[in-house]
Amino acid sequence: MYQYDQYDHLIVQERIAQYRDQVRRRLAGELTEEEFLPLRLQNGLYMQRHAYMLRIAVPYGLLSSKQMRMFAHIARKYDRGYGHFTTRQNIQFNWIELEQTPDILADLASVEMHANQTSGNCIRNVTSDEYAGVAADEIIDPRPYAEVLRQWSTFHPEFLALPRKFKVAINGALEDRAAIAVHDIGLTVVKNEAGEIGFKVMVGGGMGRTPILGSVIREFLPREHLLTYTEAIMRVYNQYGRRDNKYKARIKILLKALGVEEFARQVEEEWADLKGTEQTLTLEEMERLVAYFQPHAYETLPNIDVAAAHADNRAFANWLKRNVKPHKVPGYAAVVLSLKKTGVPPGDATAQQMDFMADLADRYSFSELRVTHEQNIVLADVEQSKLFALWTEIKAQGLATPNIGLLTDIICCPGGDFCSLANAKSIPIAAAIAERFDHIDYLHDIGDIELNISGCINACGHHHVGSIGVLGVDKDGSEWYQVSIGGSQGNNSAIGKIIGPSFSAQQMPEVIGRLLQVYVRERTPDERFVDTAQRLGIGPFKDFVYATPIAEAGRLVGEDEYA
Numbered sequence: 001m002y003q004y005d006q007y008d009h010l011i012v013q014e015r016i017a018q019y020r021d022q023v024r025r026r027l028a029g030e031l032t033e034e035e036f037l038p039l040r041l042q043n044g045l046y047m048q049r050h051a052y053m054l055r056i057a058v059p060y061g062l063l064s065s066k067q068m069r070m071f072a073h074i075a076r077k078y079d080r081g082y083g084h085f086t087t088r089q090n091i092q093f094n095w096i097e098l099e100q101t102p103d104i105l106a107d108l109a110s111v112e113m114h115a116n117q118t119s120g121n122c123i124r125n126v127t128s129d130e131y132a133g134v135a136a137d138e139i140i141d142p143r144p145y146a147e148v149l150r151q152w153s154t155f156h157p158e159f160l161a162l163p164r165k166f167k168v169a170i171n172g173a174l175e176d177r178a179a180i181a182v183h184d185i186g187l188t189v190v191k192n193e194a195g196e197i198g199f200k201v202m203v204g205g206g207m208g209r210t211p212i213l214g215s216v217i218r219e220f221l222p223r224e225h226l227l228t229y230t231e232a233i234m235r236v237y238n239q240y241g242r243r244d245n246k247y248k249a250r251i252k253i254l255l256k257a258l259g260v261e262e263f264a265r266q267v268e269e270e271w272a273d274l275k276g277t278e279q280t281l282t283l284e285e286m287e288r289l290v291a292y293f294q295p296h297a298y299e300t301l302p303n304i305d306v307a308a309a310h311a312d313n314r315a316f317a318n319w320l321k322r323n324v325k326p327h328k329v330p331g332y333a334a335v336v337l338s339l340k341k342t343g344v345p346p347g348d349a350t351a352q353q354m355d356f357m358a359d360l361a362d363r364y365s366f367s368e369l370r371v372t373h374e375q376n377i378v379l380a381d382v383e384q385s386k387l388f389a390l391w392t393e394i395k396a397q398g399l400a401t402p403n404i405g406l407l408t409d410i411i412c413c414p415g416g417d418f419c420s421l422a423n424a425k426s427i428p429i430a431a432a433i434a435e436r437f438d439h440i441d442y443l444h445d446i447g448d449i450e451l452n453i454s455g456c457i458n459a460c461g462h463h464h465v466g467s468i469g470v471l472g473v474d475k476d477g478s479e480w481y482q483v484s485i486g487g488s489q490g491n492n493s494a495i496g497k498i499i500g501p502s503f504s505a506q507q508m509p510e511v512i513g514r515l516l517q518v519y520v521r522e523r524t525p526d527e528r529f530v531d532t533a534q535r536l537g538i539g540p541f542k543d544f545v546y547a548t549p550i551a552e553a554g555r556l557v558g559e560d561e562y563a
Contacts, residue, residue, distance in 0.1 A: 001062050001368065002147050002292045004112045011155070012109045015116060019043050020102035027099060044115030045101055048418050052096040055118040056108060060128040060146040060170075061089035061371040065358035068369055070111045072354035078104055083354065085339065085347045087411060087462055088167070089127050089371045090118060094418050116154060121162045123153035123234075127169045129177040130372040133293060134380045136328040139189045140197055142172030144289040145226060148281065152227050159234050163241035164249035166234075167206075170199075179373060181205045181213045181493035182465060184251045185233060190220060198222045203233060203263070204255035207459035211495045212252045217264040223286075225271075227279045232271035236263065296366045296381055301331025304384040318402040318440060319391055333384050335365075337377040337394060338401040338409065342434040345427045346412040347375030356397050364390055373462075374411055376404065406443045407451055407512075408434045411462050415455030415472060416479070422455030424472025424479035429453055429508050436509035446516060449529040450489070465489040467530040468515060469496045470508065481508055485515065485541055486533040494534065499542045507550045514545045 004012075019039070026036040040046075044055040056071075071091055075083045078100050079093040086092055096104070108114055117124060126146045133141045149168060153159065159166075171178040172189040180186025186202035199221045205214030221229050237251045240258075255263050306324075310316050325334040337357060340346050349357070357377055361369045364386060365379035372378060377399075382390060394400045403409045410433065413419065415426030430453055437443060452466030463469030469484040480502040487496030503511050516529075518541045523532045533541065 001064060002059070002289070008112070009109075012112075012114050012116075015043075015114070016102060016105045016109060019105065023098060023102055038120070040098075040101075041119040042116070043101070043105065044118035045096070045098075046119065046420075048094065048420050049416075050418065051094065052098055052101070053092055053094050053418065054096045054101060054104060054115060055086070055090050055092045056113060056115050057118050057125045058089050058091060058113075058371050059150050060126055060132070060143055061130055061373070062143065063369045063371065064111070065361040065367040065369065067111045067113055068354050068358040068361065070107060070113065072351040072358070074104055074107065075351040075354065082348050082350045084345070084414060085349065085371050085375050085377070087373045087375060087413070087460060088125055089130075089373055090125055091371070092414070094414065119165075120160075121164050121166075122160050123149075123156070123162075123166045123168060126150050126153075127167070127178055127183075127373060129171050129173055130370040130378045131177060131325060131334055131380065132172060133295070134327050134329070134332070134334055135173045135175075135177075136326050137174040138172050138328065139174070139191060140172050141290075141293055142170045142187075142189055143293050144286060145172075145187070145189075145199075145223070146170050147289055147292070148227065148285075149230065152230075152279075159238065162234075162238055163243050164246060164251075166237075166251070168230075176490045176493075179462070179465065179489040179493070182207055182211075182462070182489065183214065185230065186214050187226075192220050196222065199226060201229065201233075204252040204260075206250050206252045207462060207464045208250070209247060209457045210250075210252065211459070211464040212256065213493050213495065214252075215255060215260045217260060217267060224281045224283075225275060226281060228274040228277060229267070229271055231279065232267045232274055235270050236266045240266075295329075298329045298332065298381070299383075301383060301385070303330050306384055306387050310388055315402070316388065316391055318444065319400055320387070321444075322402045322404045322406065323400070324387060327381070329381075331384055333382050333387060335379045335382045335387070335390065336372070336404045337379065337399040338403055339376050339399070340403055340409050340434070341398045341401045342408060342438045343431065344398065345414075346410045346430055349377070353397055353399065357399070360390065360393070374409065376409070402440060403443060405448050405450075407437050407446055407449050407516075408443060409450075410434065411450070411452040411466065413454050413460035415453075415461075419455060419460075421458055422472060423457075423474035424455050424481065425505070426453045426455040426461060426470075426472055429470060429472075429481065429505060432505070432509050433512050436513065446519070447528060450487075451512070452487075462489070463487075464495050465493060466496060467528070467533065468512065473502055475502075479505060481505065483511060483515075483545075485538060486530060488530050488534075494530075497538050499538045500546060503550075510550045511545055515541055518544045 169178040169183040170187040188200040201218040202214035370378035412430040416422040453470040454461035454463040455472040465487040471482040482502040484496030488494040
């Protein structure tokens with residue numbers, strides 16, 4: 001993984017010193033909260049409902065065991081013993097004291113981490129495929145390009161005051177595992193007819209109150225032009241993106257207003273002045289970056305039929321089926337550690353679990369871990385012969401729930417329990433649904449399904465692209481939940497459709513149960529929930545969910561007309 005050079009260390013240390021003085025001045029009353037607000041946001045510090053929240057960048061989701069141990073240290077020393085992994089492959093700590101934040105940033109710098117540009121109207125953490133570098137369907141490892149984008153965008157003077165926040169995702173495999181269609185810029189590694197490597201460039205995707213899938217503005221961009229072309233996109237957006245209305249400020253709105261062809265034309269025009277300049281990626285520069293992401297020293301191993309070797313162990317078989325993924329090197333596998341055990345907020349990990357996962361990485365996976373945008377952790381390089389030993393260890397730490405890709409692998413934002421923007425709680429909804437359907441045989445029968453929950457329209461829980469999406473809404477001070485179905489991420493991305501009036505919190509488990517009943521009744525063999533929903537439309541689901549009342553404290557399903 002990328003290691004800081006002298007310039008990286010110097011920049012981060014100077015930033016901490018600057019921020020330490022800003023905090024001192026705020027605590028001394030020399031800065032008002034209004035004056036301090038943009039300064040703390042530049043360092044990833046938010047004020048939430050109960051306390052400050054610090055968001056820390058995990059570039060393209062890649063962590064060393066040493067960095068994971070630092071998260072455990074921060075959770076233990078400065079927070080309440082846990083952290084929350086997010087859909088942006090970052091981590092958040094929710095109970096931070098302002099006066100301690102400079103020390104936290106100094107601790108992070110000691111392991112080459114920071115919180116810069118995890119907030120504000122700038123280019124945020126570049127995200128990628130959690131299986132980058134090990135996926136069998138990969139064209140090339142996208143992480144060196146994510147890293148060059150990170151270096152280029154960090155403290156870029158021209159793009160530190162954009163109209164709104166800006167999110168970039170990059171995918172290097174045939175299957176999109178980075179949800180590129182719902183990012184401001186989504187980059188897909190492709191080969192042209194001559195066998196040359198480049199990028200398909202998609203722009204203007206995003207969720208929030210106006211969910212839109214990105215549009216392709218260039219089918220093939222030679223890889224050496226990645227920075228100059230990205231800069232051209234950013235310049236058009238920076239110049240013409242709206243600043244008078246934050247709800248209309250994302251690049252997706254500009255793209256919609258101009259039209260895809262006109263936006264692309266303006267980008268090409270801007271690029272004409274940038275193409276071939278010093279920001280063109282030379283072979284030497286890319287070789288320098290690629291060297292940080294060379295394959296590990298894999299042993300020559302045979303592939304093993306691990307399931308057959310433990311055929312009488314059903315629990316292990318379930319875990320192999322759902323949590324173990326193929327690896328491009330024979331004899332190895334990628335393992336997903338589930339952070340979705342029933343009773344635990346999705347994405348949360350305790351300090352003890354973080355230390356434990358770091359130890360696992362040292363012993364099983366070349367001292368590296370990955371954060372997924374589904375809020376789980378991956379050990380990417382586990383020898384197949386050690387899978388049973390690993391499973392035996394992680395069971396005791398609550399990390400072996402065999403539910404990856406199933407109903408209880410819920411994506412969920414912190415919601416109203418923490419977030420000051422949320423209209424409704426999301427963690428209790430996830431907990432109630434997980435408890436209602438905590439039956440592994442039923443979950444495996446239902447099969448692949450993505451249940452995504454957001455506590456507000458900002459869509460941090462990615463509800464728009466869930467097979468079932470749940471959105472918390474406020475009506476006259478009460479919390480209600482709007483339900484959509486048919487959303488999807490990946491190669492066949494789609495925005496879910498709202499089925500009708502919203503529901504109370506207590507009604508939500510039964511609503512999910514009714515949606516599943518329709519699916520089980522209507523599905524064809526091997527058909528996933530999302531495929532059934534898209535084939536049939538919302539009609540049959542809506543009819544059944546609202547057909548009879550869901551009694552709950554005097555309320556009837558659908559009585560709220562918010563939707």
